[in-house]
Amino acid sequence: MAQTHPHRRGRKAPPKPAGSDPRAIAADIVASVCERHTPLAAALEAAVPATAKLDPRDAALARAIARVTVRRRGDIDWCLSRLMTKALPKKAVEVRAVLRISAAQLLFMRQAEHAAVSLAVTLLKGDPGTAGFSGLTNAVLRRLIRERDELLAALPADANTPPWLYARWVRAWGSEGAAKLAAAHREEASLDLAFAGPDVARPEGAVPLPTGGVRLPVSDVTAIDGYAEGGWWVQDAAAQLPAVLLGDVAGKRVLDMCAAPGGKTMQLAAAGAHVTALELDADRAARLAENLARTRLADRVEVVVGDALKAEGTYDAILLDAPCSATGTMRRQPDVAWSKTEKDIGLLSHLQRELLKRAAGCLAPGGTLVFATCSIEPEEGERQVEYARKHLPQLALSPITDGPAAPFATEAGVMRTLPFMPVGEAQGLDGFFAARFTRTG
The missing domain is CATH 1.10.287 (Helix Hairpins)
Known part of the structure; x- marks a missing residue:
């Protein structure tokens, strides 16, 4: 839902002009993400009641403006900084949001110039708290139009x-x-699907991926036939690789240690494994259970709400897709770049080592463990293999030499994908790391 701003409480806000609502909603989403550090997905979900009142095309426009603005936030701020003699006051949250969404439309969406400027000014004039910035906004955006090509050419x-x-x-x-x-990370990612079985029909126009999934140019899941039937789920090509590294899991007891959102759990179940899906967050575990029911894979999975650091039992195979900085997912979650700090990486890498130790203790002799992170930071990938080599002697690295992950295998025998790499006939995938181990004792 669009946010209620403090200075508006206690009095009725002036009505917004016709046609401005999509941009007003987009500005609220952007302010929530950029100023209040709300994850983009959560901010978009919170805006659903507001967008539901719009024409579908206007609702789609509001979401598109918000996504482009968050994706190109750094570029937008760089351009605006060249057009302003001094930064806006920190408290000018709404003004900054309106400038950012207007710049996004003019720089990267090529919306009608007059409409973008006029509606930005009207939005600010409609609130006494921001009306004083309408003249500045008008001048900055008109100069942006004049200097747009030069600014884009000079972007570092x-x-x-x-x-x-x-x-x-x-x-x-x-x-x-x-x-x-x-x-x-400046480009919107395509949509990748994984399938519950080989006989599920592939959508028309889909590009096959070496994982067995497909890629589609659209990003709107609702536009694809077959969702309700449960034959597929959304999962990036790189995210499909770690489960594949476990090999033939049919009939095996497999622990998915940090299971939500559940794509890898469903992959393992679809491959015939008996899966224990362990997830700390009860709400995320409930959504995982719903997806398992939709894909008709629930009878092969036990969803357990619990802490992976306290995992118990013995398993033939373990998938540890560990919590991480998620810098490899910035194509799909562009707010990640601005929501993490270098300190986070250190804290998360320590947690990953603790989870690795727990996983090693739950793996049966001769069993296979895959450690994975959706990070492009070596501390959360390559250096964890060095840690395992020194401190977990019962784990022997099993080099990756074949299968769909082989094109991404390094000389050390681990998997490393980077967002600019090709995957089969397609271009680009999330940044992922994965290493495969066998328990020797």
Whole structure:
């Protein structure tokens, strides 16, 4: 739902002009994400009651503006900073949001110029708390139109990435790799699907993926036939690879240690495993159970609400898709870049080591463990293998040499995907790390 701003409490806000509502809702979403650090997915969900009152095309426009603005936040701020002599006051949350969504429309969506400027000014004039910024906004946006091509041509490779994160990428992947990562995150990701069985019909126009899934150019799940029938679910190509690394799991007891949102759980169940899906968050576990019911895979899975650090039992195979900084998912979750800190990476890498130790204790002799993270930070991937080698001698690395993950295997025998890499006939996938171990004793 659109946020109620403090200065509006106690009096009725002036009615917004016809046609401005999609942009007003988009501005509220952007303010929630960029100023109040709400995850984009949660902010979009909170806006559903407001968008439901709009014409479907206007509702789609509100969501599109919000997504583009959050995705290109760094680029937008860089451009605006070249057009303003001083930054807006910190408390000017609504003004900043309106400027950002208007710049997104003019720079990257090529919306009608007059409408974008006029509606921005009207939105600000409609509230006494922001009306004083309408003249500045008008001047900045009109100058943006005049200088748009020059600004876009001058955009630095690192403009859309927080400096601390871009510096990490340069150290880890080199200057060229960092620039490619930043460029990949500027683009909206395609839609990847995984299937509950080989006989499920593939949507028309789908590009096959080496994982057995497919890729579609659309991003709206509701536009695809067959969702209600439960034959498929949304899952990035890279996220489909870790479960495949466990090999033939038919009839085996498999523990999915950090199961939600459940794509990998469903992969394992579809492959014939008897899965224990362990999830700490009860709400996420409930959504996982709902998806299992929809895909008719529930009878092969036991969903358990519990802490993976306290996992018990012995299993033939374990999938540990560990909590991480999620920097590999920025194509799909563009707010991640701005919601994490370098300190988070250190804390999460420590948690991952503790989970690895617990997983090793639950793995049967001869069993297979796959450790994975959706991060492109070496501390949450390659360096965890070094940790296991030193501190978990019962785990022997099982190098990746074949199967759909083989094209992403490094010289060390682990899997590393980066968002700018091709996957089969398609281009781009989430950044993922995965290592496979066998318990020797």
